[in-house]
Amino acid sequence: LTVIATGKLFVVLPQVAEKCEQLLREEDESTFGISETTSGILVPLAYPFPHLGKVLAFVFVSFGAWYVGRELTPGQTAVMAATGTLSSFASPLITIPYLLDQYQLPQDLFALFVLPGFLTTRLADVVGVMHLMTLTLIVTQVLQKRLRIRWVSLIVATCALLVCLGVTGAASRWYLASTTPKYDLDERLLRIEIPSPHEDVFVYRSRDKITNRPPPQSSTLDRIKTDKVLRVGYHPDHLPYSFFNLQQQLVGLDVELMHRLAMRLQVRLEFIPYAYDTVIEQLEAGEIDLAVGGLILNPERLLRAGFTQPYQTATMAVVLPDHRRGEFDTWDDPHMPLDLQLGVIYEDLVVAARRNLPHIDIVQIDSIKSFFSKDLDNLDGLIIAAEEGPFGT
Structure with a gap:
């Protein structure tokens, strides 16, 4: 006691x-x-x-x-x-x-x-x-x-102990077998919905069905006011900024932000998909009025498009097996292995990673999902924004 x-x-x-x-x-x-x-x-x-x-x-x-x-x-x-x-x-x-x-x-x-x-x-x-x-x-x-040694007492106590251990072990195996934990965090994430969404919304899943409109002759804001339509470019698979939930509804941080903007402007909201290599052309052609989805601000894009003030500054991190986390405490760690292979999704980051980490083999991959496929087992980690990592893993 x-x-x-x-x-x-x-x-x-x-x-x-x-x-x-x-x-x-x-x-x-x-x-x-x-x-x-x-x-x-x-x-x-x-x-x-x-x-x-x-x-x-x-x-x-x-x-x-x-x-x-x-x-x-x-x-x-x-x-x-x-x-x-x-x-x-x-x-x-x-x-x-x-x-x-x-x-x-x-x-x-x-x-x-x-x-x-x-x-x-x-x-x-x-x-x-x-x-x-x-x-x-x-x-x-x-x-x-x-x-x-009192053999009789020892044998009786040993037998009783073995019986108790056997019963406890059998009960534990039955309980553990019947209560196998199920991982459902990914499903819970994909159940997210936009709270109080804008009523007049349409989401295009493909660019083929988009109604063409002439190139912009006035400012973007004037065209939105005249047409009463806000066309927003989105990336269909960029957690947590824009993605489709289990109900195939477009959700995400940037998507919710656009719902709020359309409600304030009192216009129809249309979401149009883009790819990273076509987003600037879509903006210049007037296909979309603005683009969201965690786009990286770089000099090449600044020459052809404007950016708002960033509402979030991403911190670069490495997705890797938990037991190897000590190998990447700092980017300039002198004890970092020289035979590392790190994956990168965005082309902008490939250039920056190869410039700042010349001793590491940088490999560009399609998406965070492909990083976890069996075909890329040779990669030691994935360079990605720390804000995106938890959602993708």
Whole structure:
């Protein structure tokens, strides 16, 4: 009860030693002085070493592998147990992240280990008390050459333990099999809708069905006022700025912004798709009045089109396996491997990446989806805006 209340095994060491002395006195009064001295020495000596409570905490690594849909082989489990035992001299708050990296498991799992820590650490300390008392009593009896094995009691206790473990294991397997977690964050993202959308909206899925109109003879704003139509160019697959949800509705940050603009102007809103290599031509031809979708501001585009003041400044980052995150702490890390291959989606970024990272092989790819395809397993990471990365992964 004391260790549960305090959450510190160190606090109850005097009580553990006292209880061991009491049990030894009850066993044999003739060895009282020796037993008292031995217990008082053994308990502090055994305390720094890993106890079963700490070792059992590493079962979380196996749980984490199951949780993300992986399975540790028996060999990996054995190595994990051995590594965990040796690393138990340190705090689990240090060793658990290390083991997650060793088995290439997401570091986000560590939050699942920390959240119930108030309860699990206290249960681990209870097991630690039992471990210390058992170890002290056995070693004391061995030193006094008074250790006796009661085979009948040992066999009965072992059988009962095996039965309990079997029942617990079977129940755990049944429960885990029936509650396999399902990843649905992508579906939840694709259920996003525009709150309070503009009523007069039409979305073109292809440029073939667009009604042609003559090139602009006046300012864009004057034409919008005259025609009562706002034509907005969009990219159909640029999360989180413009994309189609599960209901095939065009949504996204920039799309919602255009809904609000059309409502303020009280005009019809039309969305027309564009490609990065045709967007400027579409603007010049008057096919669209403006373009949205996280377009990058560069000198080539500035020569032919105007840009509003940026409402967001993107931070470039690298999408890569979680266990390799330490390799890309900074762009100018001298210890960065020289044989890296990084993917880039936008042509503008390809030029900038090759200029700033000359020692890295930069490969242009079609989309963030293609980065996760099996055909591009050779890529070590993907350079992308940090604001886009979470939506694409």
